[in-house]
Amino acid sequence: MGFKQLGSTGEEIPAIGLGTWEIGGRETPDYSRDKENIKILQAAIEMGYTHIDTAEYYGGGHTEELIGEAIKTFDRSKLFITSKVWPTHLSKEELPKALKGSLKRLGTDYIDLYLIHWPVPDMDLKETLTTMAELSKAGYIRYIGVSNFDVALLKKSLLISPVPIVCNQVLYNLEDREPENELLPFCQENGITLTAYTPLKKGSLSKHTEKVLKKIAKKHNATIYQIMLSWLISKDNVIAIPRSTNIQHLKENLEAADIILEPDDLQLLD
Ligand SMILES: NC(=O)c1ccc[n+]([C@@H]2O[C@H](COP(=O)([O-])OP(=O)(O)OC[C@H]3O[C@@H](n4cnc5c(N)ncnc54)[C@H](OP(=O)(O)O)[C@@H]3O)[C@@H](O)[C@H]2O)c1
Known part of the structure; x- marks a missing residue:
């Protein structure tokens, strides 16, 4: 199992983590498959997943609740949990409340990596990053990061954040290559982890991509999805x-x- 350094922290993070969008609902809770979802999450941890990616937005909070239930029987210190704050909760008043909600649903007293889920034009980036830094210094968050930020916004964040920004989580897969233009080189030069979301493009690939992938997958006795991740x-x-x-x-x-x-x-x- 491969590990990578998280930003410039010296901490190792698994190269493959577990996404949880749609587990327990999309924008609103779906309780219909709770037992099955908890079992799946536990099976994933048992087989070796330690990085779990979630957000307060997922399932209207229910995804975090399911993760909280699933991790109860595991050693919390061996897990790395990423969660994200929704754009309506970025003020110094709202952000601590949002974090508290995530902590409660996850049944944990800290989040390993807390991200701004999406940037919005009217946000006060300095206020948000300062609030995140304060919550980090208070022990509720180990590392902070961002998601869906372009290079300009990431540069601005690095300049004003009181604590290091260790990660930018963005759309990146074999067919969505935008990060390669500017963002990935910038992250590589500045010691920031780029977390690729939708790394399998939800399985919807062009015939051409599939053909290339199949050729390489055959050579490695692997599946096309494994090759996409690799x-x-x-x-x-x-x-x-x-x-x-x-x-x-x-x-x-x-x-x-x-x-x-x-x-x-x-x-x-x-
Ligand atoms: N920061 C953001 O704004 C943002 C946005 C989108 C997503 N994300 C995060 O990124 C995670 C992953 O992205 P995603 O959920 O959009 O899409 P994805 O991981 O690219 O694709 C998930 C789909 O691929 C299928 N799949 C997974 N592994 C497979 C395999 N080995 N062989 C065949 N099919 C496979 C899954 O079906 P099965 O269940 O049947 O395997 C599922 O339908 C999310 O869950 C979320 O945590 C973050």
């Missing part, structure tokens, strides 16, 4: 958070970290 994490500073509620897929995704793509594979995929 390609992402072959890049410096990149980790990925695929989501699955299928035991076989969860295993395959975790094992993708062991595949070593050769230079000609990487060239073809690039």
Whole structure:
């Protein structure tokens, strides 16, 4: 299982983490599959997932509740939980309340990595980052980061944040390559982890991409999704958070970290 350094922290984070969007609902709670979802989350942790990515927004908070229930029987210190604050909660009054809500639902007294979920035009970035830093100094958050930030906004954040910004979580997969233009080089030069979300493009790929992937997958006795993940994490500073509620897929995704793509594979995929 591969690990990468989180930002410039010296802390190691798994190259493959677990996404949780739609587990327990989309924008609102869906309680209909709670037992099954808790079992899946526990099975994922048992097979070796330690980084769990979630957000207060997911399932209207219910996704965090399910994670909280699932992790009860595990050693919290061995898990790395990322959660995100929604754009309506970025003020110095709202952010501590949002964090408190996440902590309560997750049943934990700290979050490992807390991200601004999306930037919004009218946000007071300095106020938000200062509030996050204060909550971090108070012990409720270990590291802070951002999500869906472009390079300009990330640069601005680095300048005004009282504590290091260790991560930017963005859309990045074999077909969505925008981060490669500016963002990824910037993160690599500045010791920031780029977390690739929707790393499997939810399985909807062009015929051409599938053809290339199949060729390389065959060579490595792997699946095309494993190759997509392996390609992402072959890049410096990149980790990925695929989501699955299928035991076989969860295993395959975790094992993708062991595949070593050769230079000609990487060239073809690039
Ligand atoms: N920061 C943000 O704004 C943001 C935005 C979007 C997503 N995210 C995070 O990123 C995570 C991942 O992104 P995502 O959920 O959008 O999409 P994704 O991980 O690219 O794709 C998930 C889909 O792929 C399938 N899948 C997973 N592994 C597979 C495998 N080995 N073989 C075949 N199919 C497989 C899953 O179905 P099965 O369940 O059947 O395996 C599911 O339908 C989210 O869950 C969330 O935590 C963050």
